[in-house]
Amino acid sequence: MINKTFSNTSTFKNPLIEAKNLSHSFDYPLFEDISITLNEKEIVAILGVSGSGKSTILHILSSLLKPKQGEVFYGNKSLYNLPVEYQTKIRREYLGIIFQSHYLFKGFSVKENLEISSLISKEEIDASILKKTGIENTLNQNISDLSGGQQQRVSIARVLTKKPKIIFADEPTGNLDSKTAKEVMSEMIKYIKSINGTMLIVTHDENIAKMSDTIYRLKNKKLSQVHELS
Ligand SMILES: Nc1ncnc2c1ncn2[C@@H]1O[C@H](COP(=O)(O)OP(=O)(O)OP(=O)(O)O)[C@@H](O)[C@H]1O
Numbered sequence: 001m002i003n004k005t006f007s008n009t010s011t012f013k014n015p016l017i018e019a020k021n022l023s024h025s026f027d028y029p030l031f032e033d034i035s036i037t038l039n040e041k042e043i044v045a046i047l048g049v050s051g052s053g054k055s056t057i058l059h060i061l062s063s064l065l066k067p068k069q070g071e072v073f074y075g076n077k078s079l080y081n082l083p084v085e086y087q088t089k090i091r092r093e094y095l096g097i098i099f100q101s102h103y104l105f106k107g108f109s110v111k112e113n114l115e116i117s118s119l120i121s122k123e124e125i126d127a128s129i130l131k132k133t134g135i136e137n138t139l140n141q142n143i144s145d146l147s148g149g150q151q152q153r154v155s156i157a158r159v160l161t162k163k164p165k166i167i168f169a170d171e172p173t174g175n176l177d178s179k180t181a182k183e184v185m186s187e188m189i190k191y192i193k194s195i196n197g198t199m200l201i202v203t204h205d206e207n208i209a210k211m212s213d214t215i216y217r218l219k220n221k222k223l224s225q226v227h228e229l230s
């Protein structure tokens with residue numbers, strides 16, 4: 001049994017995002033009255049079976065989907081009460097979203113995909129990010145010619161190139177072998193801690209969740225903190 005203290009060692013926590021009393025449904029209720037906080041320097045994982053609503057929570061927290069009930073606060077601002085242009089500005093300037101289904105530009109090369117982020121963020125493509133994600137030799141290849149795992153690493157590199165304050169990662173390592181998954185996760189964690197940001201990661205993989213500071217499980221429409229994973 002692994003006994004791990006998930007809470008931050010520092011007693012002072014600075015919340016960057018607070019989601020309060022969220023409920024959402026599509027054809028049927030997915031979750032009801034759940035709350036979650038993402039603190040500065042905190043890596044938070046959400047576990048849960050397929051279809052439980054993990055991606056939906058990630059979309060709500062990352063400005064992409066207004067919840068049926070509840071509020072998401074970025075600092076003291078209620079995200080979905082802000083003008084849409086302002087929501088877009090926050091998304092563009094502060095958020096890096098790694099989607100479950102990559103959303104890379106298929107007809108383009110790896111380099112061109114990274115250049116788009118680099119243009120948005122006005123940050124150079126960082127050679128060390130290419131190396132850390134192991135895609136330095138794929139730059140001129142077309143996205144469609146890459147394996148699923150390589151595409152996944154390009155989408156991680158693309159988000160890191162943007163240098164966001166907050167990363168939302170939806171199953172970012174689902175197509176990677178466990179060694180590569182751990183290495184890539186470590187790089188993302190190191191980056192987030194170094195800039196005093198925060199990261200929410202949705203995953204099926206308990207070994208990846210264990211690398212986080214705080215772990216939740218979405219089950220029976222409720223989100224509960226997990227204090228121990230066997
Ligand atoms: N835009 C949508 N319109 C209608 N139903 C949706 C929509 N998005 C998600 N759903 C439904 O909500 C449920 C939860 O979806 P969600 O993608 O949040 O689950 P998940 O926990 O991320 O699953 P997985 O682990 O398979 O990715 C599913 O039944 C899905 O079909």
Ligand SMILES: [Mg+2]
Nearest residue numbers: 054055100170
């Ligand atoms: Mg999902």
